[in-house]
Amino acid sequence: MTEKLSESGRETLLAPLYATGWELDAEKDVLKKTFKFEDFTEAFAFMTRAALWAEKWDHHPDWSNGYNKVTVKLTTHDVGGVTALDAKLARKMDQILA
Numbered sequence: 144m145t146e147k148l149s150e151s152g153r154e155t156l157l158a159p160l161y162a163t164g165w166e167l168d169a170e171k172d173v174l175k176k177t178f179k180f181e182d183f184t185e186a187f188a189f190m191t192r193a194a195l196w197a198e199k200w201d202h203h204p205d206w207s208n209g210y211n212k213v214t215v216k217l218t219t220h221d222v223g224g225v226t227a228l229d230a231k232l233a234r235k236m237d238q239i240l241a
């Protein structure tokens with residue numbers, strides 16, 4: 144069963160994400176990042192690639208797209224907070240752009 148990250152788990156798994164622009168909404172326990180692209184098609188292509196990983200891992204973002212921006216929020220609804228699954232999907236989203 145996936146569990147909310149412990150303090151040490153957060154230091155290990157979330158610190159690298161903060162370095163790439165992810166932020167933690169501590170009150171809601173949600174990871175958030177806004178990605179900016181050249182245009183809408185680039186933004187949508189990113190969402191398409193990320194969606195395939197989300198479906199493969201059965202772990203899905205709460206996200207919105209406005210023209211060339213994609214705002215992503217990651218949390219694990221089943222446990223009401225950030226888990227290793229959220230960190231994994233966040234890393235993958237960053238990797239898609241690398």
Ligand SMILES: C[C@H](O)[C@H](O)[C@H]1CNC2=NC(N)=NC(=O)C2=N1
Pocket residue numbers: 201202203204217218219220221222
């Ligand atoms: C039934 C299905 O496996 C669950 O609802 C999965 C789907 N995707 C999910 N995504 C996220 N972000 N959190 C969840 O708890 C979650 N649960």
